[in-house]
């Protein structure tokens with residue numbers, strides 16, 4: 001009861017705060033890449049509203065609601081964070097900031113970083129000052145990520161890094177990269193990797209954009225040519241980077257999976273069906289049946305995300321659960337966008353046509369079951385680690 | 393609302409239930425019952441009532457344990473795991489919930505009789521081959537001070553042996569009325585249906601059956617006031633039973649994948665089967681969330697539970713069907729034999745899918761409530 005009172009008070013506070021601080025232009029529920037602020041040194045704000053929304057949210061710790069206040073967060077409990085998100089959804093607010101620093105590096109640094117590193121890097125992420133990208137995949141190391149070959153030679157006070165990453169999302173826009181670098185070539189493959197932090201402005205770092213099927217070009221090849229990385233720019237111990245990498249992946253997978261059920265994604269299909277009410281697709285019983293089935297699965301998947309968070313909070317081990325959520329959430333999201341395309345019919349076949357850029361969104365979801373570990377890799381993880389089935 | 397995690401009490405209840413059922417009601421017991429040509433095991437139900445399970449939804453002042461719908465779901469899940477053959481859903485969940493909603497001294501003594509295992513009830517609703525309570529055609533004509541019931545019901549689960557029948561009938565212009573009748577009242581004829589799941593169900597004919605105002609549950613024309621919560625409680629518990637059934641079939645299957653060898657290795661080392669099994673596990677996990685949520689919503693906000701309940705029943709139906717299909721497939725030939733237990737799971741999954749509304753019925757409920 002006392003808890004309820006406290007949470008109700010928190011709700012009124014946050015509601016009042018949002019009322020006062022979230023600019024009207026930021027209340028259109030848009031979550032596409034062009035609508036949301038990703039931050040970084042080179043970020044060009046699309047409007048004054050976008051800038052002040054970021055600044056106000058960051059000042060209140062609400063770009064990273066659950067991080068401790070000393071690192072730029074608001075120190076919210078999960079129940080409070082849920083209320084914050086509900087209140088955001090109520091007014092259709094865009095998130096003030098989105099970044100790989102928030103969803104990937106931050107959680108790993110909170111777990112593995114030194115106190116100095118946390119104090120230095122985390123507030124910059126929270127305020128949207130530094131934008132990070134993820135240097136995991138290489139041409140020869142995709143699903144078999146632990147076979148990365150980009151190498152870092154120990155030169156005493158620094159590592160000398162040479163090699164190539166690929167599929168590095170936003171490498172051309174990022175300020176820094178966190179990368180898996182082989183620092184011991186003799187050790188077994190999981191035991192010779194370090195998790196290094198590299199400034200994209202350092203001499204020897206270059207990027208080359210790659211065009212996607214959606215026409216956008218959000219990811220790159222990233223090259224390291226005799227890049228000097230000082231010894232303190234490492235998270236965790238040397239050659240123990242795989243532990244950090246795996247931990248980060250669980251957060252990345254949760255982030256990707258929630259795309260299928262999260263704030264706006266979960267309502268997208270119903271909204272499109274409603275929008276198409278007068279159109280022929282709304283009368284198509286086959287489409288309607290598939291849409292309803294998708295809705296049933298989306299609601300249950302959303303509850304599962306809740307349940308797993310509740311379990312984690314109750315201290316019940318949910319190791320490898322992120323693989324399940326990643327697999328189910330992304331496959332669901334792909335299904336949903338197929339249905340959205342069907343509901344829109346030929347109206348969705350133009351780039352930026354009468355129903356917006358549905359085609360680009362649809363194409364983008366195809367990557368959900370690849371990035372962060374493919375669906376097949378998720379199923380193998382579950383089969384081995386949860387079901388205890390034997391290796392081949 | 394309570395969290396979507398089993399409470400300590402619920403976890404303990406599940407452990408105790410599992411221990412008891414593995415010993416007292418393994419699938420073997422259902423097989424023996426079937427081979428003996430019976431559809432009900434009074435001795436098992438007696439033991440279950442002695443443990444207090446029949447009173448799970450009955451208030452303490454009526455001799456129940458009043459543990460709530462999430463707890464009833466925990467018990468139903470465990471009973472589903474071993475396919476325990478009991479009237480738990482008909483009597484302890486559906487009838488108990490209806491009587492509780494009706495309230496009053498008579499309902500209280502009826503609940504006490506359910507909790508003590510002295511009476512069993514069955515719900516007589518279906519008339520055609522799909523669940524559609526609103527389409528009820530059976531009539532209850534006013535006659536003197538009372539009513540005369542005429543019509544036919546089918547798929548009355550546990551109706552072959554129940555002591556009392558809860559009967560839905562149409563009263564002229566007034567609408568649907570729920571009657572609570574002794575099963576041996578003059579004019580009632582019960583015919584056993586030979587069900588594929590070896591459980592009890594009956595076809596029941598009503599020929600000018602006399603009923604008094606005392607036999608009416610709630611208001612004339614107001615059946616749904618008490619019936620709706622009863623149905624929703626039953627649907628949620630049936631969903632929980634089916635999730636237990638899916639888990640039981642799944643455990644057998646994973647066990648088999650580890651034991652059975654072909655090409656010199658356990659078949660569970662083949663990635664094609666690993667991925668099928670892992671996918672099935674994911675579906676079971678997602679459905680588990682919908683089931684627990686339905687129990688929680690019924691316990692906290694019972695008048696707004698339709699979405700949660702229909703979501704649970706829809707998901708449980710599709711997951712149980714997948715679990716038994718994959719179960720048979722991954723067992724190969726042995727899965728098709730009567731000697732092996734998987735067939736019992738498959739047949740119960742089919743019956744559970746139809747009972748109290750199939751996938752389509754519940755998915756439409758979800759769609760309507762989501763404005764689709």
Ligand SMILES: Cc1cc2nc3c(=O)[nH]c(=O)nc-3n(C[C@H](O)[C@H](O)[C@H](O)COP(=O)(O)OP(=O)(O)OC[C@H]3O[C@@H](n4cnc5c(N)ncnc54)[C@H](O)[C@@H]3O)c2cc1C
Nearest residue numbers: 134135136137142143167168169367370371372373374376
């Ligand atoms: C849009 C997008 C953004 C990305 N962003 C980043 C980023 O920012 N940083 C980064 O480091 N990486 C990023 N990636 C890369 C992504 O993590 C890899 O693409 C992914 O891990 C798969 O590797 P791969 O492409 O080499 O495919 P492969 O590993 O070659 O896989 C090809 C196919 O084989 C299957 N397969 C492979 N191994 C097995 C196995 N053992 N059993 C069964 N099937 C198997 C896969 O499931 C897949 O279907 C991004 C990818 C995309 C599409």
